[in-house]
Amino acid sequence: MLWVGVALLALVSAGCGSNSGKNMSGSAGMDNAAPQVAQQNAAPQEKQAQEPAAVQPVQQQERQLVRTATVDLRSDDVLKAIGSVKDRAQAVGGFAGQENSTKERGTVTVRVPSSELDRVVRDLASVGEVTRSEVRSEDVTDQLVDTEARIATQKASVERLRVLFERAGSTSEIAQIEGELTKRQSELESMQRRSESLKGKVALATLTVQVATVPIAPPEPEKAGFVGAFLGGWDAVVEFLRWITVAVGALLPFVLVLAVPAAVVIYVLRRRKRVTRTNEAA
Structure with missing residues (x-):
């Protein structure tokens, strides 16, 4: 009985030790797995921290624009207004091009940096009364x-x-x-x-300013469709007939000058031919 009791006590002790070892190994496994899980959870965060917060959009290529503008002004002093337009162009680094002016009407074309075109157009309001303003841009990229x-x-x-x-x-x-x-x-x-x-056209915009003592009539809008085509064809016919009339009027003096000698020559030739026939018959 004594040896049986010792054997049972040894078995109970071995079972407790194995359970304790399993518990300790399980705890150790959990302790070892915890850092791995933490690392796995932290990995995406570190990856996100290393990567930029947002993908930078592809930078658009700078568009190359050819800018032109046309401004109509009304001013009592045309020559002074045109001089002021040229001064404003030179003040922003531009220069004056073609100019054609009288006391009642004038036109000047200036070249200004494209970035300064809008400001120059706005400043023209201090030169005279702006009756029409048009700015156009053409993409030549x-x-x-x-x-x-x-x-x-x-x-x-x-x-x-x-x-x-x-x-x-x-x-x-x-x-x-x-x-x-x-x-x-x-x-x-x-x-x-x-x-x-x-x-050069991209760097310098073209500004055309028309100045007059009376408001300049705006250009007529283009007529589209059947009516516009019919009117365009009718205008072409009228223009063609006008040129024919002009040509006839230019040639008429020559015809009159040459007609009289030609008629005399024809009369003399016919009379001579008639006399010759009469003599032959006789």
């Missing part, structure tokens, strides 16, 4: 991009031809490559001039 791409391609082509020209051995090859090189160089210069012209 695609044209500039296309021209620049063509220029880059043409430059590469010219460089390749220059390399071939240096390596050419015979006279015929030199003449052929030189002719092609001259042609492509001319095309390249033409593209560069076009690009510079577009860039």
Whole structure:
């Protein structure tokens, strides 16, 4: 009985120890799993912290605009008003172009920086009474991009031809490559001039100011549709008939001057022919 009791006591002690070990290992597993879970939960937060708060939108390419404006002014002193327009253009870094003026009516065209066009147009209200103001913009971004791409391609082509020209051995090859090189160089210069012209139009806006002592009548709106086409055709017919009348009026004096001698010559020839027939009959 004593040995049986010792054996039972040993079994009970072993079971308690195994349960305690399981509890300790479970606790340790939980303790080890907790940091992993925390790391997994923290990983997305750290990733979000490392990444930008929001994806930056792709920056739009700056649009290249050719701006033009037309302003009609009424002023008692036309020459003074035109001088004031030129002064305002020069004050913002522009310059005056074509000018045609009298005491009663005048027109001046100035070039001003595109960024200053709106301000100059607003300032014209202090020069005279603004009866009409029109500002237009034309987007030439695609044209500039296309021209620049063509220029880059043409430059590469010219460089390749220059390399071939240096390596050419015979006279015929030199003449052929030189002719092609001259042609492509001319095309390249033409593209560069076009690009510079577009860039100049983008940088400087064109402002046309018409000044008169009386309000300038606004242009008539274009008539569309069947009525507009009919009226346009009728105007063309009237203009054609007017030109025919003018031509006839211009030719009539020559006809009158030449008709009298021609009639005399025809009369003399017919009389002579009649006399000849009479003599032959006799």
